[in-house]
Amino acid sequence: MAADTEKEVQAVLFQEWVLALRDRAGDSRSDRWRVVRPNMDKERCTDCGVCIEACPMATICADGTVIRIRYEGCIGCGICAVNCRIHAIQMEPSPDWRH
Numbered sequence: 001m002a003a004d005t006e007k008e009v010q011a012v013l014f015q016e017w018v019l020a021l022r023d024r025a026g027d028s029r030s031d032r033w034r035v036v037r038p039n040m041d042k043e044r045c046t047d048c049g050v051c052i053e054a055c056p057m058a059t060i061c062a063d064g065t066v067i068r069i070r071y072e073g074c075i076g077c078g079i080c081a082v083n084c085r086i087h088a089i090q091m092e093p094s095p096d097w098r099h
C-alpha cells in the first residue's frame with residue numbers, strides 16, 4: 001500500500017473511531033469518561049483557527065479573535081493537537097476523570 005493511501009486509510013479509521021466515541025458518549029458529560037484533554041498554550045498559539053475546523057465536536061470556538069476550548073463537550077480525541085502545526089496544543093490527563 002502506498003504511503004499516502006495508508007495515511008488516508010488511517011485517517012478514515014481514526015475518524016470513524018472518533019465518531020463512534022462521540023456516539024457512545026450520548027451526551028455532553030464527557031468529563032465522566034474522558035481520560036485526556038487538550039491544553040492550549042496561548043503563548044504559542046497564533047489564533048489561526050485550524051483546530052476549530054478539525055474538532056469533530058465543535059468544542060473549539062473563536063471568542064472574538066481569540067481561540068478557546070470549551071471543555072464541556074470535548075471527548076479528548078486529540079485531533080486538535082495533531083492538526084496544530086506549531087504544537088500549541090498538548091494532551092494532558094483530564095482532571096475531571098474519575099478512576
Ligand code: SF4
Binds near residue numbers: 045046048050067089
Ligand atoms: S491550530 Fe494551533 S495555532 Fe492555530 S488556533 Fe489552534 S492551537 Fe492556535
Ligand code: SF4
Binds near residue numbers: 073076
Ligand atoms: S480533543 Fe480537541 S479535537 Fe477532540 S473533541 Fe476535544 S477539543 Fe475537539
